Amino acid sequence: xxxxxxxxxxxxxxxxxxxxxxxxxxxxxxxxxxxxxxxxxxxxxxxxxxxxxxxxxxxxxxxxxxxxxxxxxxxxxxxxxxxxxxxxxxxxxxxxxxxxxxxxxxxxxxxxxxxxxxxxxxxxxxxxxxxxxxxxxxxxxxxxxxxxxxxx
Amino acid sequence: xxxxxxxxxxxxxxxxxxxxxxxxxxxxxxxxxxxxxxxxxxxxxxxxxxxxxxxxxxxxxxxxxxxxxxxxxxxxxxxxxxx
Amino acid sequence: xxxxxxxxxxxxxxxxxxxxxxxxxxxxxxxxxxxxxxxxxxxxxxxxxxxxxxxxxxxxxxxxxxxxxxxxxxxxxxxxxxxxxxxxxxxxxxxxxxxxxxxxxxxxxxxxxx
Amino acid sequence: xxxxxxxxxxxxxxxxxxxxxxxxxxxxxxxxxxxxxxxxxxxxxxxxxxxxxxxxxxxxxxxxxxxxxxxxxxxxxxxxxxxxxxxxxxxxxxxxxxxxxx
Amino acid sequence: xxxxxxxxxxxxxxxxxxxxxxxxxxxxxxxxxxxxxxxxxxxxxxxxxxxxxxxxxxxxxxxxxxxxxxxxxxxxxxxxxxxxxxxxxxxxxxxxxxxxxxxxxxxxxxxxxxxxxxxxxxxxxxxxxxxxxxxxxxxxxxxxxxxxxxxxxxxxxxxxxxxxxxxxxxxxx
Amino acid sequence: xxxxxxxxxxxxxxxxxxxxxxxxxxxxxxxxxxxxxxxxxxxxxxxxxxxxxxxxxxxxxxxxxxxxxxxxxxxxxxxxxxxxx
Amino acid sequence: xxxxxxxxxxxxxxxxxxxxxxxxxxxxxxxxxxxxxxxxxxxxxxxxxxxxxxxxxxxxxxxxxxxxxxxxxxxxxxxxxxxxxxxxxxxxxxxxxxxxxxxxxxxxxxxxxxxxxx
Numbered sequence: 001x002x003x004x005x006x007x008x009x010x011x012x013x014x015x016x017x018x019x020x021x022x023x024x025x026x027x028x029x030x031x032x033x034x035x036x037x038x039x040x041x042x043x044x045x046x047x048x049x050x051x052x053x054x055x056x057x058x059x060x061x062x063x064x065x066x067x068x069x070x071x072x073x074x075x076x077x078x079x080x081x082x083x084x085x086x087x088x089x090x091x092x093x094x095x096x097x098x099x100x101x102x103x104x105x106x107x108x109x110x111x112x113x114x115x116x117x118x119x120x121x122x123x124x125x126x127x128x129x130x131x132x133x134x135x136x137x138x139x140x141x142x143x144x145x146x147x148x149x150x151x152x
Numbered sequence: 153x154x155x156x157x158x159x160x161x162x163x164x165x166x167x168x169x170x171x172x173x174x175x176x177x178x179x180x181x182x183x184x185x186x187x188x189x190x191x192x193x194x195x196x197x198x199x200x201x202x203x204x205x206x207x208x209x210x211x212x213x214x215x216x217x218x219x220x221x222x223x224x225x226x227x228x229x230x231x232x233x234x235x
Numbered sequence: 236x237x238x239x240x241x242x243x244x245x246x247x248x249x250x251x252x253x254x255x256x257x258x259x260x261x262x263x264x265x266x267x268x269x270x271x272x273x274x275x276x277x278x279x280x281x282x283x284x285x286x287x288x289x290x291x292x293x294x295x296x297x298x299x300x301x302x303x304x305x306x307x308x309x310x311x312x313x314x315x316x317x318x319x320x321x322x323x324x325x326x327x328x329x330x331x332x333x334x335x336x337x338x339x340x341x342x343x344x345x346x347x348x349x
Numbered sequence: 350x351x352x353x354x355x356x357x358x359x360x361x362x363x364x365x366x367x368x369x370x371x372x373x374x375x376x377x378x379x380x381x382x383x384x385x386x387x388x389x390x391x392x393x394x395x396x397x398x399x400x401x402x403x404x405x406x407x408x409x410x411x412x413x414x415x416x417x418x419x420x421x422x423x424x425x426x427x428x429x430x431x432x433x434x435x436x437x438x439x440x441x442x443x444x445x446x447x448x449x450x451x
Numbered sequence: 452x453x454x455x456x457x458x459x460x461x462x463x464x465x466x467x468x469x470x471x472x473x474x475x476x477x478x479x480x481x482x483x484x485x486x487x488x489x490x491x492x493x494x495x496x497x498x499x500x501x502x503x504x505x506x507x508x509x510x511x512x513x514x515x516x517x518x519x520x521x522x523x524x525x526x527x528x529x530x531x532x533x534x535x536x537x538x539x540x541x542x543x544x545x546x547x548x549x550x551x552x553x554x555x556x557x558x559x560x561x562x563x564x565x566x567x568x569x570x571x572x573x574x575x576x577x578x579x580x581x582x583x584x585x586x587x588x589x590x591x592x593x594x595x596x597x598x599x600x601x602x603x604x605x606x607x608x609x610x611x612x613x614x615x616x617x618x619x620x621x622x623x624x
Numbered sequence: 625x626x627x628x629x630x631x632x633x634x635x636x637x638x639x640x641x642x643x644x645x646x647x648x649x650x651x652x653x654x655x656x657x658x659x660x661x662x663x664x665x666x667x668x669x670x671x672x673x674x675x676x677x678x679x680x681x682x683x684x685x686x687x688x689x690x691x692x693x694x695x696x697x698x699x700x701x702x703x704x705x706x707x708x709x
Numbered sequence: 710x711x712x713x714x715x716x717x718x719x720x721x722x723x724x725x726x727x728x729x730x731x732x733x734x735x736x737x738x739x740x741x742x743x744x745x746x747x748x749x750x751x752x753x754x755x756x757x758x759x760x761x762x763x764x765x766x767x768x769x770x771x772x773x774x775x776x777x778x779x780x781x782x783x784x785x786x787x788x789x790x791x792x793x794x795x796x797x798x799x800x801x802x803x804x805x806x807x808x809x810x811x812x813x814x815x816x817x818x819x820x821x822x823x824x825x826x827x
Contacts, residue, residue, distance in 0.1 A: 002703060003805055004583055008566040009798045011502045015495055016791075017692055019462040022491045023469050024207070024685070029407040031682045032203035032293065034415065036316050037689075040211035044693050047219050049502070051699050055709075061501060064438075071434060075427050082420060115483040118407040124416045128427065132316065135430045136216060139323045139437055143223045143330075144709065146441035154630045161637045163244045165644055170248045170271055172648060174255045179263050180704065184656045186267060187697050188647060191667055192640075193274055194686075196241075198671060201291045201303045202281050203683055204411045208315045209277075210689045214664075216319060217270070218697035224263065224326035226709045228333040232261040233340070239385045242370035250363055257355060284394075287386035292410040294402055295680060295777075302410070304394040309414040313426045320433035327437045334444060468787060472779035536726055536753045539746055543733040550742060550814060573797035574752065579745055581804045592741045592804065592814075632720050632758065639731045646734055654740045654807040661799050662734055662747040666727065668792060669755035672762050672785055681766075681781035684788060691791035695799040702806035 002052055010052035017045035025129040029118040035125045039132025046137040055144040064145070067138040074131025081123050159199065165192050177232050183221040190217065241282040248275040262329045262339045266322060273318045280307040280314075454504040457512070459496030461503060463488055516622055523618050531575040531615075538577055542594060551596050552581060556588050557616045564623035565589075571615045629677045636670040657701050664694040712768045716761045723757035726750045739815035740807050748800040752792060759789050 025038030050058050085092030115122075169189040176182045190213030197206040248271055255268030284304035292305040329339065336344045370383060397414060405413040415423055466488040471479050542548055559565050565587050569580040572591060582590040643666065646659040668691045675683035703709055733746025763782045770778030 002699070002706075002802065004562055005566050005569045005580070005801055006699065006798055008562045009570075009794065011505050013692070013794065014502045015458055015462050015499045016465060018495045018499055019465045019491065020469070020688065020692060022495065023466060024689075026487055026491065028412050029409050032207055032291075032409065032685060034204065034312075034409075034412050036312060037204070037207040037211055040208065040216065040316075041689060041693065044211060044215035044696055047215055048696050048699070051219070051696070051703055051709075068434065068438075071431065075431060078427060079424070082424070115481075115487055118405060118413075121405065121407055121412060121416050125412070128416075128423070131427055132430065135434045136319070138434050139320075140216070140219065140223075142434075142437050142441055143220065143227075143323065143327060146330075146444045154627075154634055158630075158634055158637050160240060161641060163240055165641055166244055167247055168644060168648070170251045173267055173271065174251050174259075174264075178653070179261070180701065181653055181656055182264070182267055184653070184660055184701065185647060186270065187660060188644065188663060189271075189274065191663060191694075193278060195667060195670070196278065197281055198674065198683070198686065200281050200285050201289060201678075202308045202311075203291055203293070203686060204409070205277070205281060205308050205311050205315070206686050207689055208312055210686055211693060212315060212319050214690060214694045215696040217322065219700045220319075220323050220326055221263075222700045222704050223709060224329060226704055227330050228263065228339055232259075232264060239370055239383060241385055242383055243367070246363070246366040246370050249366070250359070253362070254359070257359075282385065283383075284388060285386060286388060290678075291680065292398065293682065294408045294410075295682065302398050304388060304391060305397055305410045305414055306394055306419075308411050309419065310422070312411065312415060313422055317426055317429050320430050324433045324436045324440075327440050331440055331443065468783060470780075471783045472776070532749075532753060535749055539733065539750050540726070540729045543729050543736065543746060543750075546736070548737075548742060552814070569801060570797040573800055574749060574793075577745070579741065579748070579804060580801055581741075581808055592745075594742060594745055628717065628720065632724060635724055636727070639727055642731050643734060652740070652812055654803060654810070654812050655743065657803055658740060658743050658747055659734065661796075661803065662731065662751055665751045665755050665792065665796060666731075668788060669723075669727070669758050672759050672788060675781070676762055676765065681777035681784070684781060684784040688784065688788045688791060691788050691795060695795045698799045699802055702802040705806035705810040707809070 002054075007052050010048055014045055014049055017048065018042060021045065021129075021133075025125055026115070026122065028125040029121045030114070035128030036132055038125075039129045040136060042129075042133040043136035043140065046133075047140050050140060050144060055141075059141075059145070062137075062141065064138055064141050067134045067141065069134070071131050071134030071138065074127045074129070074134060077127035078124060078131065081120055081127065085120075155199075162192055162196050162199070166196070179225050179230055179232055180222065183218055183225065186221070187213070187218045190214065241278065245275045245279045245282075248272075248278075260341050262332065262341065263326070265341075266325050266329065269325070270318070270322055273314070277311050277314055277318075280311045283307055453509065455496050455500045457509070458500045458503045459492045462495040463492040466492060519618075519622050523622060527614065527618065528571065528575070531571075535575045535577065542577075548594055549596050550592065550594050552590055552592050553596070554588055554590055557619070559587055559616065559619060559624065561624055564619045567623055568615055568619045571619070575615075629673055633670050633673050633677065636666055636673065640666050640670070653701070653705065657698060661695070661698055664690065664698075667694075712764065716765055719757050719761035719764065723754040723759075723761070726754035726757070730754065740812055741804060741814055744800050744804055748796060752796050755792060756789055759785050 021038045021042035023038075024033035024041060025035060028034035028038070046062065049062070166189065169185050169192065173182050173185045173189060176185065190209060194206050194209040194213060197203075197209060252268040252271035252275065255271065256265050259265060259268070284307035286301070286303050289301055289303040292302045292308070332344060333339055336347050338344055338347075397410060397418065401407065401410045401413045405417050407413040467480065470484045470488070557565075557568055559568060565583060569583065569589060572578050572580045572589070577594040579592040579594075580589055581592050584590075640663055643659050643662045646662075647656050650656045650659060668687050671687040671690065672684060675681070675687070700709075727750065730746050730750030733750065734743050737743045737746055763785050766775075766778040766782040766785065768778075769775040770782065
């Protein structure tokens with residue numbers, strides 16, 4: 001456990017990192033970003049909380065099974081979304097320019113506001129983001145959990 | 153012109169940090185130097201007009217890689233011994 | 236003016252990484268060498284797709300098509316996540332080896348096995 | 350003796366790579382090798398750049414390539430990540446006994 | 452429940468700040484952004500409700516404290532920061548230093564107040580907070596100790612950090 | 625107008641190289657970590673300035689990622705030096 | 710133009726303090742004094758160079774109708790706030806860890822933390 005100052009600041013920064021990571025995930029088709037990057041940012045937030053509180057306290061709040069379950073759910077959503085368009089081809093973008101959810105066409109120019117576009121890409125971004133955050137966070141927690149510390 | 157000078161300086165920094173990461177006997181210091189290498193690489197991606205790759209390198213190289221190396225060094229030995 | 240300097244940097248960094256992987260006997264140093272080689276290959280891919288005077292492959296201004304090639308960037312993006320996953324896996328194997336043999340030196344570990 | 354052989358192999362590799370990186374004539378299509386800032390083989394990328402915004406309605410061409418045109422690469426990457434997490438968990442779980450879980 | 456609502460509101464305000472300038476609602480936001488923001492904020496609030504409000508201390512919900520905080524940030528804090536940098540510039544050029552670690556007793560009670568004071572001390576003239584103990588005493592590395600002050604067990608608080616404890620008490624307690 | 629920003633970024637890159645000199649020379653681990661922290665701050669500033677040079681508003685996101693995440697590595701190494709992860 | 714002069718002044722102040730911070734990092738004798746130079750001076754200088762960007766983007770948004778200027782300025786302000794939140798915590802963590810791991814101040818007239826003991 002680190003000092004009081006670091007712990008209080010980590011409490012304040014953890015929601016900020018999470019919301020920024022989800023911002024990067026959701027805006028993957030308009031600005032630089034996407035599923036991989038946002039998932040990595042959120043996993044780094046988990047690493048921040050782990051280092052601030054120590055593994056002994058954190059293992060009651062963040063469970064490894066939840067993270068591995070998130071990884072499986074993300075992978076499953078990704079594959080299912082790819083399968084729906086199987087009538088034309090695997091990974092067919094059936095929602096683009098169709099008028100349904102995420103189905104509007106996009107104009108040129110800088111536009112961080114037209115979130116309702118690009119078909120299946122935002123859904124896949126969200127799925128891959130959840131998968132990457134689960135995988136990298138589970139790696140950090142596994143490496144903290146096992147193996148006794150070796151003194152010099 | 154000035155852009156080319158910036159380019160050359162960043163590449164020189166990359167070579168220096170790569171040499172240092174191989175040379176140092178202290179594995180923790182090697183992890184720190186690897187972090188600096190990752191920062192410079194991200195700046196190079198930024199200048200080569202690849203912002204997606206720069207964000208990925210920033211998010212992974214800034215926090216996660218150094219964290220994993222530090223945990224692994226903690227659970228093994230810190231000094232690289234060679235007779 | 237800038238004559239293939241990124242490619243020369245890639246060659247030098249790959250040589251440093253290969254040196255660490257072949258001549259160093261500490262296993263964590265070997266993993267560091269592998270990480271250097273991965274980063275150098277990422278830099279090679281991105282600088283292979285650079286067009287002089289191009290902009291990033293995101294439509295932010297008028298419909299201009301003078302863009303940097305996007306496919307190498309997509310491949311690099313995939314490669315980075317795979318890189319951190321394999322690094323974590325190799326380091327966990329290093330922890331296992333240290334617990335069973337008591338050393339990270341490759342020659343000593345090989346001798347202890349017999 | 351072994352070291353000398355390795356150093357020779359290293360010297361050969363270094364000179365080979367340097368030759369490729371420096372000489373723009375002998376490697377590559379139609380007598381042009383690596384040339385920083387002037388890439389060869391741009392047909393596929395031109396197709397992506399011209400058509401990505403109409404076909405997938407996405408501003409970011411890289412995202413549309415990663416998730417739409419070349420989605421199988423991303424599927425493979427997700428599988429590799431899943432396997433790596435599985436490997437780390439199963440491998441380190443062999444150390445059970447010095448730190449209990451749950 | 453209150454912790455969940457507070458965290459959700461905090462995340463939603465952060466999301467609105469990130470997406471300013473995207474549409475027509477109030478001249479700044481578009482409809483899709485607000486819907487997506489509500490969804491993501493509820494998600495973030497459900498994940499991290501135990502962190503932001505760990506101390507179960509809802510004193511900071513008072514908006515007057517936020518106004519005071521902003522006033523502090525652009526008033527005395529900025530001036531002290533500018534003075535700090537001139538001081539560091541003088542020390543860098545001349546090399547005249549007389550450093551040491553002293554102990555101060557700011558008499559604060561909450562964790563937030565101590566964090567606030569420690570961060571302010573780190574960014575302002577000639578001082579750097581090194582450690583904090585259980586009674587909220589701070590150990591401060593001081594780059595230029597005046598003659599005679601190193602004899603005292605507890606350093607005079609006005610010389611180390613001029614009026615920051617008063618502001619910290621006003622904002623955080 | 626553009627020249628000013630490019631010159632400023634050139635000065636920043638030179639400062640980053642000077643900080644790398646401290647990484648090379650630093651006698652203890654703590655000195656190297658201090659240099660790492662300095663490089664983080666300089667990197668955020670140079671990324672914000674280069675976004676003006678390329679006149680792309682969306683590049684500032686990368687600087688925010690750096691400013692939020694780069695101190696996690698510092699915290700890990702500090703935790704190691706205190707003893708106990 | 711007035712805006713140009715304001716931007717030049719901000720950039721000049723920022724670059725000066727950044728340079729002084731890096732010189733102090735190279736010149737001071739031990740870890741704690743290096744932290745003084747590195748943390749304060751570079752944070753202050755980076756804030757000033759970023760303020761120049763804020764001024765330019767808001768001026769472009771108001772005068773030239775450059776619509777991306779608003780998001781650029783707001784994002785730069787968010788980056789400044791993140792720097793102000795994270796930098797002092799990192800400095801504090803380094804100083805505490807260095808003192809606990811046995812790196813003593815090289816020149817010091819008094820060290821109260823050493824007398825307390827661990």
